[in-house]
Amino acid sequence: MINDLVLGTMYFGTRTDRATSFALLDRFVEAGGTTLDTANCYAFWASGTGHGGQSEALLGEWLRANPGVRDGLVLATKVGVEPVDGGGIEGLGAETVRREAGRSLDRLGVDRIDLYWAHAQDLNTPIEETTEALGALVADGTVGAVGFSNHPTWLVERSRAHARAASLEPASALQLTTSYVEPRPGAAVEGKDHRFGFVTDETIDYLERNEGIELWAYSPLVQGSFDRDDRPFPQAYDHPGTAARLAVLTEVAREHGVARSQVVLAWLLHREPQVRPIVGVSSLEQLEPALAAARLSLGPETMARLDQPA
Numbered sequence: 548m549i550n551d552l553v554l555g556t557m558y559f560g561t562r563t564d565r566a567t568s569f570a571l572l573d574r575f576v577e578a579g580g581t582t583l584d585t586a587n588c589y590a591f592w593a594s595g596t597g598h599g600g601q602s603e604a605l606l607g608e609w610l611r612a613n614p615g616v617r618d619g620l621v622l623a624t625k626v627g628v629e630p631v632d633g634g635g636i637e638g639l640g641a642e643t644v645r646r647e648a649g650r651s652l653d654r655l656g657v658d659r660i661d662l663y664w665a666h667a668q669d670l671n672t673p674i675e676e677t678t679e680a681l682g683a684l685v686a687d688g689t690v691g692a693v694g695f696s697n698h699p700t701w702l703v704e705r706s707r708a709h710a711r712a713a714s715l716e717p718a719s720a721l722q723l724t725t726s727y728v729e730p731r732p733g734a735a736v737e738g739k740d741h742r743f744g745f746v747t748d749e750t751i752d753y754l755e756r757n758e759g760i761e762l763w764a765y766s767p768l769v770q771g772s773f774d775r776d777d778r779p780f781p782q783a784y785d786h787p788g789t790a791a792r793l794a795v796l797t798e799v800a801r802e803h804g805v806a807r808s809q810v811v812l813a814w815l816l817h818r819e820p821q822v823r824p825i826v827g828v829s830s831l832e833q834l835e836p837a838l839a840a841a842r843l844s845l846g847p848e849t850m851a852r853l854d855q856p857a
């Protein structure tokens with residue numbers, strides 16, 4: 548299952564310094580990890596420049612320092628929310644998609660992006676235009692596969708239908724946020740401002756009825772709230788459902804002798820349909836438990852208890 552774990556590299560090259568980022572990448576690959584997630588805009592808010600690109604540039608540097616490693620990797624990056632000078636974000640227009648794919652390739656120092664994400668819904672660009680731009684990148688070999696992050700399900704399906712009709716590669720991956728606990732319906736969550744950013748029951752139904760679409764989960768550990776007293780869950784998670792889930796999570800963690808975060812990651816990986824967690828870590832001490840979680844086996848009885856807390 549280590550293959551199904553994704554290493555998030557959002558702060559590599561900004562908050563996470565070069566040496567630590569290299570050590571995390573080395574260890575992840577040494578342990579059998581293959582899949583890396585970044586974005587052209589990472590991490591503009593943590594950089595004095597006001598622009599992103601630091602994470603991709605750091606990955607490029609690491610790839611150059613480790614010849615041969617690229618072949619065994621799945622590199623995923625995104626386009627769509629990089630700030631533009633004068634205000635606003637770049638969006639998903641055809642020209643932006645083409646130009647930014649080129650810039651990402653340059654920063655990464657590779658000739659192919661294995662999975663290219665449309666980062667967030669762009670209300671100003673018809674989905675058909677974005678779909679054709681992404682499809683053209685697959686057709687010319689620049690991109691291996693296409694995914695949508697922070698888009699409503701109906702729009703993803705409209706894109707897939709348009710791609711099929713135009714003989715282009717349809718999107719085959721969704722990137723949304725979810726965890727073992729969920730916020731109250733309708734409640735705002737600090738730092739999570741994408742209207743369609745959360746996995747919902749509709750997402751799961753969509754995956755169950757459409758084969759071949761992967762689901763990747765960002766922020767699966769809610770910034771470490773499961774195990775850290777200094778990171779209380781955001782207020783929106785304060786409801787009776789959370790209490791019931793945390794109670795069974797605590798029991799299962801104790802039975803397996805692991806941290807609650809590790810059970811969360813293992814539960815996501817064991818779910819049907821599977822959810823591939825994108826782990827965000829800033830030290831080796833945080834990475835090791837995530838790697839161990841991918842090796843944790845949760846039997847059907849334990850999964851049933853976690854799925855249906857009393």
Ligand SMILES: NC(=O)c1ccc[n+]([C@@H]2O[C@H](COP(=O)([O-])OP(=O)(O)OC[C@H]3O[C@@H](n4cnc5c(N)ncnc54)[C@H](OP(=O)(O)O)[C@@H]3O)[C@@H](O)[C@H]2O)c1
Nearest residue numbers: 555556557584696765766767768769770771825827829833
């Ligand atoms: N598509 C999107 O819109 C989107 C949005 C956000 C993120 N992402 C992707 O998802 C990845 C992960 O997102 P995230 O950073 O928000 O994930 P997260 O799981 O919510 O939080 C990760 C943070 O939790 C803490 N943590 C993790 N493991 C820990 C451990 N074992 N012990 C103590 N603390 C621990 C660390 O905080 P400290 O570093 O502060 O110690 C770590 O940086 C990103 O790198 C990015 O690739 C995508």
